[in-house]
Amino acid sequence: MTHDSQAALDRLMRFLAVEGVTGQEKAIAEDVARALVEAGVPAEAIAYDDANTRIPIPTETGNLIVKIPGRGSLSNGEPLLFSTHLDTVPLCAGAKARIVGDRIVSGGDTALGGDNRTGCAVLVSLAAELARQNLDHPPLVLVFCVREESGLWGARYIDLAMVGPVAMGFNYDGSRPADVVTGAVGGDGWSVEIFGRASHAGVAPERGISASMIAAMALADAQAGGWFGKVVKGDKAGTSNIGTIAGRDGRGAGDATNVVTDYCYVEGESRSHDMAFVDAITDAFEAAFHKAAATLVSSEGKTGRVSFSRQRKYHSFAIDRNAPVVQRGIQAVEAIGLTPNPRLVNGGLDANYLTLHGIQTVTFGAGQNEAHTVDEWVDIPAFQNACRLAVALATAR
Numbered sequence: 001m002t003h004d005s006q007a008a009l010d011r012l013m014r015f016l017a018v019e020g021v022t023g024q025e026k027a028i029a030e031d032v033a034r035a036l037v038e039a040g041v042p043a044e045a046i047a048y049d050d051a052n053t054r055i056p057i058p059t060e061t062g063n064l065i066v067k068i069p070g071r072g073s074l075s076n077g078e079p080l081l082f083s084t085h086l087d088t089v090p091l092c093a094g095a096k097a098r099i100v101g102d103r104i105v106s107g108g109d110t111a112l113g114g115d116n117r118t119g120c121a122v123l124v125s126l127a128a129e130l131a132r133q134n135l136d137h138p139p140l141v142l143v144f145c146v147r148e149e150s151g152l153w154g155a156r157y158i159d160l161a162m163v164g165p166v167a168m169g170f171n172y173d174g175s176r177p178a179d180v181v182t183g184a185v186g187g188d189g190w191s192v193e194i195f196g197r198a199s200h201a202g203v204a205p206e207r208g209i210s211a212s213m214i215a216a217m218a219l220a221d222a223q224a225g226g227w228f229g230k231v232v233k234g235d236k237a238g239t240s241n242i243g244t245i246a247g248r249d250g251r252g253a254g255d256a257t258n259v260v261t262d263y264c265y266v267e268g269e270s271r272s273h274d275m276a277f278v279d280a281i282t283d284a285f286e287a288a289f290h291k292a293a294a295t296l297v298s299s300e301g302k303t304g305r306v307s308f309s310r311q312r313k314y315h316s317f318a319i320d321r322n323a324p325v326v327q328r329g330i331q332a333v334e335a336i337g338l339t340p341n342p343r344l345v346n347g348g349l350d351a352n353y354l355t356l357h358g359i360q361t362v363t364f365g366a367g368q369n370e371a372h373t374v375d376e377w378v379d380i381p382a383f384q385n386a387c388r389l390a391v392a393l394a395t396a397r
Contacts, residue, residue: 012121040131049159077138078167084119085148118366119172155353168325169361186316208260217292238272
C-alpha cells in the first residue's frame with residue numbers, strides 16, 4: 001500500500017497548528033473540511049449534524065460527516081464507516097508542534113494534540129489517496145466527532161440517519177496501528193454533595209459537622225474495603241478514582257480554618273469491562289458516603305447528609321474476534337506488513353457508542369504517545385503506517 005507520505009505529514013502538521021479543545025471544535029472542523037475539498041471530496045458531500053444542539057454542555061459545532069461514493073468494481077459494496085475525533089484536551093491549547101527526527105513534539109509546556117489530530121490527518125489522507133490513485137472502494141462515511149475528550153458526547157448524540165446504513169466501522173485513536181482494539185471498558189461518573197454544619201472551630205467545634213471529615217471518612221472506608229484504584233473482587237476487576245474535591249462554585253471546600261466546613265463536593269469515576277461491576281464499585285462509594293454521614297455526630301446529636309448522583313458515561317463492549325469487522329482489520333494489518341494484536345483497552349472510545357448504536361467498530365492507533373501530558377509526541381512512522389492501513393481497510397476485497 002503506497003501513499004504520499006509527505007502530503008500526509010503536511011496535513012498532520014497543519015491540523016496540529018489549529019487549536020480546538022473539547023467543545024470548541026469549529027475551527028478545526030472547518031479546516032478539515034477545507035482539506036477534504038482540496039483532496040478532491042466535493043463540498044456537497046461534507047455536512048454537519050446537529051449533535052451540538054443535543055449535547056447538554058456548550059459545544060460549538062456538530063459532528064462532521066462526509067459521504068464518499070463507491071468507485072469501480074467495489075462501488076456497490078456495503079458502506080464502511082471511518083471515524084476519529086476532532087477535539088483535544090485543554091492542555092493542548094497553544095501547542096507549537098515541531099519535528100525532531102522521527103517524532104513530532106510540542107515546542108512548549110503544553111500537550112501536543114496528536115490525540116487526535118493524527119486521526120483527522122489519517123482520514124483526510126485516506127480520501128486523498130483514494131482520489132489520487134483512482135482506487136476501487138465501497139461507499140465510505142467519514143465521521144469526525146466532537147467532544148470525545150469530555151465524555152464521548154459527539155458519538156453519543158450522532159445523527160445516525162445522516163450516517164446511514166454501514167456494515168462496520170474503523171476508528172482511529174491511539175498509538176500502534178497494529179493494535180486491533182476489539183473492546184473497551186464502560187464507566188460511571190459520580191458525584192456527591194456533602195452537607196455538614198458550620199460552627200466556630202475554636203469555640204465550639206463539637207457543635208459542627210465537618211463535611212470535609214465526612215468526605216475523608218468515606219474515602220478512607222472505600223479504600224480500606226478495596227474499592228479505590230485497582231479494584232479486584234474474585235473474578236471481577238475494574239478501577240476507580242477521585243477526581244475533584246471542592247466547595248461551592250469551584251472554590252475550595254470550607255471558608256476559613258476557624259470554621260467547621262459545612263459543604264463539600266466530590267467527583268469520581270468507576271470503570272470495568274463488566275457493567276454490573278461498574279455498578280458495584282459505584283454502589284460501594286455511595287454506601288461509604290452515607291455511612292460516614294451517619295457516623296459523624298455533633299454534640300447535639302445531629303448528623304450531616306449526602307446527595308449522591310451517578311451518570312453512565314459509556315457502556316463497555318467486546319466484539320467477537322471472529323466477527324467480520326475484526327477479521328477485516330486483522331487482514332488489513334497483515335497486508336501492510338505488520339503483526340496484528342487484537343486487544344481490549346481500559347479507556348473509553350467513540351467506538352463504545354458507535355458499537356452501542358449498532359455499528360460494530362474496531363479502533364487502531366495512529367502514532368499517539370503520552371497523550372494528555374506535556375511529554376506527548378507522535379511517532380511519524382506509526383502515523384504513516386496508519387495512513388497505509390486506512391487505504392488497505394477501504395480497498396480490501
